[in-house]
Amino acid sequence: MNLQHVRAMARKEWWHLLRDPRSLALMLLMPTMLLFLFGYAIRLDITAAPIAIVDESGTAASRDLSAHFAASHAFDVQGGYTDRQSVRVALQRGDLWAALLIPADYAPRLRQGDARIQLLIDGVDANTARLMHNYAQLLIRSLALQASGKTPPLQLEDRVFFNETRESRLAIVPGVIALVMAVIGALMTSLTIAREMELGNLVMLRTTPLTRNEFLLGKLAPYFVLGLVDLGVATAAAVWVFDVPLRGGLMGLIGVSALFLLVVMLQGAMISIIAGNQLLASQIALIQTFLPAFLLSGFIFAIENMPLVLQYLTYAVPARYYVALSKAIFLKGLSPLMLWSVTLPLVLILVVLLRVTLVKARRLGLLS
Amino acid sequence: MPAQTESSTTASAAVIELAGIGFAYGAQRVLKSVSLSVGQGEIYGLVGADGAGKSTLLRIGVGQLTPDAGSARLLGHPMTDPTLRHRLAYMPQGFGLYPDLSVQENLEFFADLHGLSAQTTQQKIRDLLGRTGMQAFTGRRAGQLSGGMMQKLALACALISEPQAMFLDEPTTGVDPVSRRAFWQLLSAVRAEGVAILYATANLDEAERCDRVGLLENGRLSRQGTPQALAQTSDAQALRLTGHHLRETLDRLRSLPGVELVFPRGQQATLWVAADVALNTVISEIKRIDPHCQIEPAPASLQETVLRELALRETAPTSPGSH
Numbered sequence: 093m094n095l096q097h098v099r100a101m102a103r104k105e106w107w108h109l110l111r112d113p114r115s116l117a118l119m120l121l122m123p124t125m126l127l128f129l130f131g132y133a134i135r136l137d138i139t140a141a142p143i144a145i146v147d148e149s150g151t152a153a154s155r156d157l158s159a160h161f162a163a164s165h166a167f168d169v170q171g172g173y174t175d176r177q178s179v180r181v182a183l184q185r186g187d188l189w190a191a192l193l194i195p196a197d198y199a200p201r202l203r204q205g206d207a208r209i210q211l212l213i214d215g216v217d218a219n220t221a222r223l224m225h226n227y228a229q230l231l232i233r234s235l236a237l238q239a240s241g242k243t244p245p246l247q248l249e250d251r252v253f254f255n256e257t258r259e260s261r262l263a264i265v266p267g268v269i270a271l272v273m274a275v276i277g278a279l280m281t282s283l284t285i286a287r288e289m290e291l292g293n294l295v296m297l298r299t300t301p302l303t304r305n306e307f308l309l310g311k312l313a314p315y316f317v318l319g320l321v322d323l324g325v326a327t328a329a330a331v332w333v334f335d336v337p338l339r340g341g342l343m344g345l346i347g348v349s350a351l352f353l354l355v356v357m358l359q360g361a362m363i364s365i366i367a368g369n370q371l372l373a374s375q376i377a378l379i380q381t382f383l384p385a386f387l388l389s390g391f392i393f394a395i396e397n398m399p400l401v402l403q404y405l406t407y408a409v410p411a412r413y414y415v416a417l418s419k420a421i422f423l424k425g426l427s428p429l430m431l432w433s434v435t436l437p438l439v440l441i442l443v444v445l446l447r448v449t450l451v452k453a454r455r456l457g458l459l460s
Numbered sequence: 461m462p463a464q465t466e467s468s469t470t471a472s473a474a475v476i477e478l479a480g481i482g483f484a485y486g487a488q489r490v491l492k493s494v495s496l497s498v499g500q501g502e503i504y505g506l507v508g509a510d511g512a513g514k515s516t517l518l519r520i521g522v523g524q525l526t527p528d529a530g531s532a533r534l535l536g537h538p539m540t541d542p543t544l545r546h547r548l549a550y551m552p553q554g555f556g557l558y559p560d561l562s563v564q565e566n567l568e569f570f571a572d573l574h575g576l577s578a579q580t581t582q583q584k585i586r587d588l589l590g591r592t593g594m595q596a597f598t599g600r601r602a603g604q605l606s607g608g609m610m611q612k613l614a615l616a617c618a619l620i621s622e623p624q625a626m627f628l629d630e631p632t633t634g635v636d637p638v639s640r641r642a643f644w645q646l647l648s649a650v651r652a653e654g655v656a657i658l659y660a661t662a663n664l665d666e667a668e669r670c671d672r673v674g675l676l677e678n679g680r681l682s683r684q685g686t687p688q689a690l691a692q693t694s695d696a697q698a699l700r701l702t703g704h705h706l707r708e709t710l711d712r713l714r715s716l717p718g719v720e721l722v723f724p725r726g727q728q729a730t731l732w733v734a735a736d737v738a739l740n741t742v743i744s745e746i747k748r749i750d751p752h753c754q755i756e757p758a759p760a761s762l763q764e765t766v767l768r769e770l771a772l773r774e775t776a777p778t779s780p781g782s783h
Binding site for chain 1 (some may be wrong): 542558559561572617679
């Protein structure tokens with residue numbers, strides 16, 4: 093390996109990057125955009141869902157129930173709804189997400205121990221509907237306990253670890269970092285070798301003493317550095333903007349991130365070599381790296397809830413391991429060495445990909 | 461082993477040696493047993509129409525393609541020898557430069573790939589920019605250069621490693637005549653330094669500047685030799701006519717007995733006469749048609765000879781037996 097060749101390739105690649113506004117924008121804006129988009133847009137918990145309370149009872153007991161809902165951060169009680177008909181219309185229009193109906197006989201039946209109230213829920217978004225139902229049930233149960241005046245024989249005392257307030261954001265943001273790395277690593281590198289083939293530069297390089305290993309190393313080095321810079325930006329945003337605690341060691345995070353970055357970069361390089369043109373390469377890269385990182389990594393959708401076939405498929409998705417690792421490092425403060433069963437497959441994938449890429453790189457026609 | 465040593469010593473004058481090269485893209489046979497050699501300080505013009513297989517032969521010559529038959533050798537070594545990479549230079553069609561890199565950066569990149577030290581690189585770049593007259597453009601991006609400038613830069617990049625053999629694939633395509641002449645001046649200087657140059661072109665006027673020429677047709681070298689030798693044709697005589705009224709008399713000239721073809725070019729025309737016809741008879745006939753016309757026997761050029769052959773071949777099927 094001739095270091096002068098590697099340095100020349102890397103320097104040239106760096107110039108390409110700095111002089112192509114599109115790549116540069118993609119490298120710098122994409123991570124921030126993804127982070128903010130997913131950090132803010134995806135909510136797996138609800139806050140301030142608009143709810144109406146139609147109190148046909150008008151008693152102290154019913155007002156007590158209303159006050160309970162009003163005090164909850166999950167619901168935002170909307171005034172002005174006094175009859176069932178107006179509530180139905182508002183639900184249809186989407187002004188309300190839910191409505192609580194307290195019937196006229198609520199207070200007497202409560203005293204008899206047989207009170208019924210009705211919750212109307214807009215079920216178009218099934219996930220939100222389920223969340224609202226669960227919150228409402230929780231509120232009613234605590235109120236029922238108070239009303240009965242005695243403690244039940246069995247109680248669950250839960251304590252949530254690692255994400256004490258159970259905010260979905262804390263779990264999502266570390267996952268977004270995986271997405272950012274997959275985009276930068278695979279998409280960018282998928283373009284770089286294909287460009288060389290498309291512009292006909294490779295034809296010239298083939299007659300020089302440059303070897304294919306030097307070519308690959310020089311090509312990928314600048315993207316590796318930029319990938320780590322993006323990791324830094326994403327981590328800083330996670331910690332300072334989204335208040336995600338980084339409980340594990342920074343070195344551990346950098347270590348696994350570098351490992352994952354290498355994996356996705358090799359994926360990109362391999363796609364680039366096989367596709368041979370930039371358009372096809374970028375499309376394959378999106379389908380092969382971005383989408384699995386998004387859908388099959390456990391970033392948003394829990395792997396355990398997937399059909400068995402998909403669950404097995406996720407073992408081949410490098411992002412699966414990285415999402416698990418970054419969540420564990422951020423929230424549980426674990427080191428990648430403690431999670432060797434997750435780190436090791438990533439290392440294995442790296443070794444296999446490296447081997448395959450080097451074999452595929454023979455197509456480039458450069459010296460071996 | 462002794463046979464090999466012998467062949468490499470006998471071929472010491474031949475820098476580029478292609479012997480019995482055959483190549484096919486799938487079922488399509490592009491090259492059939494093509495042999496040529498280029499000596500030190502020689503420009504060999506590989507002439508052929510588009511799609512004749514020139515680029516394929518060049519790519520075999522630089523070791524990018526492996527021929528089905530025959531062998532490609534450089535300085536007596538098979539092209540698979542990686543050490544040869546320092547001794548050859550290749551200018552592909554489209555030049556293979558990096559458009560977003562400056563003139564200086566392109567040169568530095570190729571210097572690095574050839575392992576030149578920083579000091580040597582700067583010295584060589586100064587020298588090459590001087591030779592090509594590009595000193596004022598060092599900072600300009602290659603993509604913003606004119607066709608002629610880009611061609612010079614490509615040549616400079618190719619020369620930075622001081623190659624002993626150069627393979628140029630239609631380097632003057634899309635370049636204006638002035639730049640083309642400047643390029644040939646540069647190339648002559650390179651030839652004078654002893655570099656063997658294999659020059660692929662579709663232009664016959666460029667082929668005439670080469671030391672030797674090979675005509676690539678249907679996958680074979682139909683003829684090889686100096687441009688002068690190839691221009692000689694035994695079955696026709698050429699006359700050069702100069703006059704103001706040639707255009708108007710063309711049809712009458714063409715119908716004269718014994719006249720094969722007339723190629724008009726401005727106020728001049730080349731008139732081909734069959735070998736068995738007495739030139740004096742034709743000359744007096746021409747004088748009768750156009751008394752002010754100047755007539756002289758023409759030294760046939762390669763271009764005209766080849767054009768005549770092509771024209772005759774095109775007319776042959778429609779009028780069989782006329783020649």
